[in-house]
Amino acid sequence: MMRRAAPILACLGLLAIWQLASLASENDSFPTALEAIRAIPAILGDKDSLVNFGASLRRMAIGFGIAVAVSIPLGLMMGRSRMVASFFNPLLMVIYPVPKAALMPIIMLWLGVGDIAKTLVIFLGVSLPVIYHSFEGAKAVEEKMLWSGAAMGLSAARRMVSIVLPAALPEILTGCRTGLVLALITMITSEMIARQSGAGNILFNALDMGQYDTVFAMIIIVGAMGIGLDALFEKMRARLVRWSEPQLDVPLSFS
Amino acid sequence: MNARTITSDLLLGLIPIVLLVAVWQALVSFDYAPVTLLPPPLRVLERMAQQLLSATFQQEIAATLFRLFAGFLIAVILGVTFGLAAAVNPTINAVVRPIVRVLAPLPKVALYPALLLLVGFGHESKILLVTADALFPILLATYYGASTVEQKLVWSAMAAGTPPREILFKVVLPAAAPSILTGCRIGLVISCIVVFLAEMITSTDGLGHVLVMAARTFQAVDMFVPLITISLLGLILNGLLELVRSYLLRGFPEA
Numbered sequence: 001m002m003r004r005a006a007p008i009l010a011c012l013g014l015l016a017i018w019q020l021a022s023l024a025s026e027n028d029s030f031p032t033a034l035e036a037i038r039a040i041p042a043i044l045g046d047k048d049s050l051v052n053f054g055a056s057l058r059r060m061a062i063g064f065g066i067a068v069a070v071s072i073p074l075g076l077m078m079g080r081s082r083m084v085a086s087f088f089n090p091l092l093m094v095i096y097p098v099p100k101a102a103l104m105p106i107i108m109l110w111l112g113v114g115d116i117a118k119t120l121v122i123f124l125g126v127s128l129p130v131i132y133h134s135f136e137g138a139k140a141v142e143e144k145m146l147w148s149g150a151a152m153g154l155s156a157a158r159r160m161v162s163i164v165l166p167a168a169l170p171e172i173l174t175g176c177r178t179g180l181v182l183a184l185i186t187m188i189t190s191e192m193i194a195r196q197s198g199a200g201n202i203l204f205n206a207l208d209m210g211q212y213d214t215v216f217a218m219i220i221i222v223g224a225m226g227i228g229l230d231a232l233f234e235k236m237r238a239r240l241v242r243w244s245e246p247q248l249d250v251p252l253s254f255s
Numbered sequence: 256m257n258a259r260t261i262t263s264d265l266l267l268g269l270i271p272i273v274l275l276v277a278v279w280q281a282l283v284s285f286d287y288a289p290v291t292l293l294p295p296p297l298r299v300l301e302r303m304a305q306q307l308l309s310a311t312f313q314q315e316i317a318a319t320l321f322r323l324f325a326g327f328l329i330a331v332i333l334g335v336t337f338g339l340a341a342a343v344n345p346t347i348n349a350v351v352r353p354i355v356r357v358l359a360p361l362p363k364v365a366l367y368p369a370l371l372l373l374v375g376f377g378h379e380s381k382i383l384l385v386t387a388d389a390l391f392p393i394l395l396a397t398y399y400g401a402s403t404v405e406q407k408l409v410w411s412a413m414a415a416g417t418p419p420r421e422i423l424f425k426v427v428l429p430a431a432a433p434s435i436l437t438g439c440r441i442g443l444v445i446s447c448i449v450v451f452l453a454e455m456i457t458s459t460d461g462l463g464h465v466l467v468m469a470a471r472t473f474q475a476v477d478m479f480v481p482l483i484t485i486s487l488l489g490l491i492l493n494g495l496l497e498l499v500r501s502y503l504l505r506g507f508p509e510a
Contacts, residue, residue, distance in 0.1 A: 097489020105470035
């Protein structure tokens with residue numbers, strides 16, 4: 001009971017601190033938590049912004065889906081074959097510190113400001129952590145199980161699907177969880193750079209126009225999306241890999 | 256692993272990078288992409304060398320590095336302190352855990368408008384964003400490392416008469432060091448990414464600003480230069496951290 005209530009209490013506590021801080025600072029551009037919450041229904045009730053949210057979520061789902069579908073097989077192969085691993089590792093290391101959303105201006109030059117550019121950026125942002133975690137997971141699979149599988153006549157492809165994949169699943173799902181938060185972050189950033197549609201567009205347009213309660217209301221909405229998606233994924237993960245204890249029960253999120 | 260396998264691994268790893276550059280060159284040479292959209296690799300390199308020698312570009316790099324290090328250092332100090340405190344003290348744990356649970360999956364970029372409104376458009380808002388993003392991986396890694404310290408080590412220290420405060424610094428902190436450094440490594444890459452993004456959103460200097468200015472004036476060559484620079488910076492910083500790590504962890508079994 002306490003465990004379930006704690007995150008909600010933490011949310012309320014943070015909102016209370018916000019409320020007090022803004023009351024104390026008396027800054028015009030820093031609305032109180034209550035004012036920001038009051039602005040939420042207006043945003044969610046507006047048809048335009050709902051269309052924007054829909055477009056954002058669609059891009060995010062497509063980008064995330066493709067990234068997972070490509071990255072898991074690649075990561076697993078890298079984990080099981082040293083050749084494949086040393087083939088891809090340096091390339092991934094070079095790409096890693098590049099901010100994916102920063103590629104947006106260049107990709108926009110080639111593909112325009114539409115859905116393809118944004119989805120591609122989300123895809124790039126999600127794939128690296130998923131590849132990395134699948135790689136680590138596949139590397140740690142116990143050799144004996146693979147030998148037993150080979151002795152029982154499983155082909156290399158079958159061993160991959162029925163031994164390596166399930167054994168690496170907890171690690172893979174950790175990667176997917178990081179990827180999910182990343183997808184949200186990349187989505188917001190890409191929309192902020194290509195201001196055309198989406199949640200990021202609403203947020204940064206409100207900032208430019210000085211509608212500060214909309215800015216803070218959008219921050220609450222986007223934050224709630226992050227926390228909600230993460231909790232949902234965690235539920236699914238707990239079902240899929242009931243047999244394994246998670247290492248960290250909080251995802252590492254970054255852009 | 257002998258020297259020969261390492262060289263062949265390196266050569267294998269170079270293949271995709273060389274291929275990438277070759278495809279890039281081919282796209283330009285065979286007129287599939289106009290030079291204005293995709294400048295040839297040599298021209299980018301030339302421009303890169305020219306820029307690296309120019310004083311203005313060096314100042315941009317310095318501005319970016321300053322924000323990166325300031326944010327990262329604050330994140331390290333806060334993350335290690337809170338991580339250790341939460342691992343050794345149940346009361347602090349009960350408070351910190353749910354707050355981290357809520358804040359970690361929150362997309363921090365969405366907080367950036369709020370930071371801008373609160374602390375202004377200068378260094379502070381960027382440094383705070385870097386801190387907010389780098390903090391959680393370091394905090395979680397510290398917490399995880401410190402809470403899995405072998406109990407026997409603590410008991411032996413207690414039996415030898417070490418006061419509790421010193422146990423924290425002489426036993427728990429060194430034992431958690433490998434995990435903390437792993438967290439710092441993730442945090443460092445995140446800092447690279449985030450500082451760039453923050454500079455892209457609003458800034459008057461820094462590498463991110465160089466990219467945005469190039470994008471506004473459609474100078475494709477100048478768009479590649481800051482991206483490559485941040486990738487190189489990431490690799491160099493990663494290498495430096497690796498050196499620090501092998502110095503701090505000398506004497507650890509396979510660190």
